[in-house]
Amino acid sequence: MSDQKFTIEDLKRILLEGAGAEEGVDLDGNILDSDFEELGYESLALLETGGRIEREFGISLDDDVFSEHRTPRTLVEAINATLSAPVGA
Template sequence: MSKQEFTIEDLKRILLEGAGADEGVDLDGDILDADFEELGYESLALLETGGRIEREYGISLDDEIFTENRTPRSLVVAINAYLGELASAA
């Protein structure tokens, strides 16, 4: 695994690289608690995002991580919890 922590900046970069951003959405604004659908990211965009996170961090995520974590804040927390579990298991 190349990185130990997943940040909101990492998520924003990966979202932009994978799916871009809707014209009316400012990812530099206060998006932490906005639902991904409100930000213009549907399930296909989130699957692409998940794939990019998996490749970059060398991990395998369950699809449920995106259905259970519908905001950037909760997704970042969930991914960091998963990374922490992997680190303590190593």
């Protein structure tokens, strides 16, 4: 179990570092419930994002984490659940 917390700010930073932002998309706006596709992030960009999250936070994400969690809000919640899970769970 980790004391780390994954925040929306972490997600925004990682999205920008890995794939940038589509023209006209303001990640500083209220994006919590926006679909990643609406924000301009498709499967390849999300794969890169997932890899960056795994490396930075030392976790392993399920292959389908982005298909099951289509918005920043649900993704942040899922990553925090992974971070707080007992080691080996």
